[in-house]
Amino acid sequence: MYEKVVLIIARIIITPLFIYSGLGKVLHFSDNVAKTPFGDTLVGQLMIVAAIIIELGGSLCFLTGYRLKAVSIIWIVYVFLTSVLFHQFWLYTGAQQSSQFIAFGKNLSIISGLLYFSLFSPERRQS
Template identity: 90%
Template sequence: MYEKTVLIIARIIITPLFIYSGLGKVLHFSDNVAKTPFGDTLVGQLMIVVAIIIELGGSLCFLTGYRLKSVSLIWIVYVFLTSILFHQFWLYTGAQQSSQFIAFGKNLSIIAGLLYFSLFSPDRHRAN
């Protein structure tokens, strides 16, 4: 009972991060496309559409307990790639390097939590 409750609380705590980010991409689509390494191109637009699907679709799955292990693994890859593309602390100096390093480190912490989910969460395959 305790373990199940903790896993539910952890899912509720981690999911708003992805919901907020996904909704921000929907509401400010053009701005987010421009921030991609590909700028305002078809590839940049596809990157944001895929990100929205991963963030909002994954959040829905995570909250309902559907395919937790699969979503965890997808989010691990997604957060890692996002960190490499958008938090390149090694390119900066001073305060910018520090803030990018903190963002990168926070993402690694998120990945650590997702690794736990990928190994120990019960999966509900409700829509099979």
């Protein structure tokens, strides 16, 4: 019982990060497309649409307990790719390198929590 409650609390704690990020992409779609490696192209737009689906759709699944392991794995890949594409600390020096390194490290911490969910979360029974 205790473990189940802790897992629910952990799901509630991690999900707002993805909801906030997904809503930000919806509300500022064009700005986010411009920040992709592909800029304002169809590929850039598709990247942001995919990110919105992953973040908001995954959040809905995570909060309801549906397909936790699958969503965890998708989020692990997504957060890793986001880190490598957008927090390239190795390309910077000084304060910029430090802030990018911290963002990269925080994403690795998120990945570690998601790894736990991918291995140990019970799946919600489907009726």
